[in-house]
Amino acid sequence: MADPQSRLIIDLKAISKHYGEGATRVDALRGVDLQVRSGEVVALLGPSGSGKTTLLNIIGCIIDPTEGRVWLDGEPVYENRWLRDDLRRLRLDKIGFIFQFHNLLPFLDAKDNVALVLQLAGKSAGEARRRAIELLDYLEVGNRKDSMPALLSGGEAQRVAIARALANSPRIILADEPTAALDSKRAGIVMDLLRKLAAEQDACIVAVTHDEKIYDRFDRLFHLRDGRLEDQEGSKT
Numbered sequence: 001m002a003d004p005q006s007r008l009i010i011d012l013k014a015i016s017k018h019y020g021e022g023a024t025r026v027d028a029l030r031g032v033d034l035q036v037r038s039g040e041v042v043a044l045l046g047p048s049g050s051g052k053t054t055l056l057n058i059i060g061c062i063i064d065p066t067e068g069r070v071w072l073d074g075e076p077v078y079e080n081r082w083l084r085d086d087l088r089r090l091r092l093d094k095i096g097f098i099f100q101f102h103n104l105l106p107f108l109d110a111k112d113n114v115a116l117v118l119q120l121a122g123k124s125a126g127e128a129r130r131r132a133i134e135l136l137d138y139l140e141v142g143n144r145k146d147s148m149p150a151l152l153s154g155g156e157a158q159r160v161a162i163a164r165a166l167a168n169s170p171r172i173i174l175a176d177e178p179t180a181a182l183d184s185k186r187a188g189i190v191m192d193l194l195r196k197l198a199a200e201q202d203a204c205i206v207a208v209t210h211d212e213k214i215y216d217r218f219d220r221l222f223h224l225r226d227g228r229l230e231d232q233e234g235s236k237t
Helices: 052-059 087-094 110-120 125-138 154-166 184-200 212-217
Strands: 008-019 026-037 041-045 067-072 075-079 095-098 172-176 204-208 220-225 228-230
Touching (some): 008 052, 026 204, 041 184, 052 172, 095 154, 110 125
Parallel strands (some): 172 204
Antiparallel strands (some): 220 228
16 A cells, blocks of 8 residues: 555546537546555456546546546646647656557567667667666566567566566556456466556556456555446445
């Protein structure tokens, strides 16, 4: 659990998102407030269509809310409009993404999958590869740095994907079903690793999951129902 005095990394206020108008209007999110501090690992739970992925994508600055305010790492990012011109740069600097399926590029080996993110951020090829190898070693998969994705096990590939998400030392890590493709043992290992990363990197992690076997690895569980957010006790936020 994060220290109550730790830095507020995600601060969402009155976030709403709807699609369409009139009879065809769909309210994906309704007045959602969410605060996550450094060191915290939190889960977004709920049935399909409840708004989990929409909320994750708003935090990730991939889609814009219809209404509300977004602050990330102490910076105002959205208030009825985007306050940053270069959202791509914002994502590169502050946010790492982990997906259900590792989404590694099949024509690059493990280290170059990680290094690519650093090169996109302006690092030289040599510097990017050195940092990539450091991360793979940190995640105990450095011995597979020259392996192509097709030759990695599911757990190894997910660790490479986590290294890629950490490449630019983001303060926010967003994970969409990060353990769905893993068995119970590997899922537990990945979640313990994410908890370690949140603490050691002074970051926060928000994960969308249906995976009940990892619920005990989260500091807080938030339930989305009909676009509204409830905490683990079921009280509306």
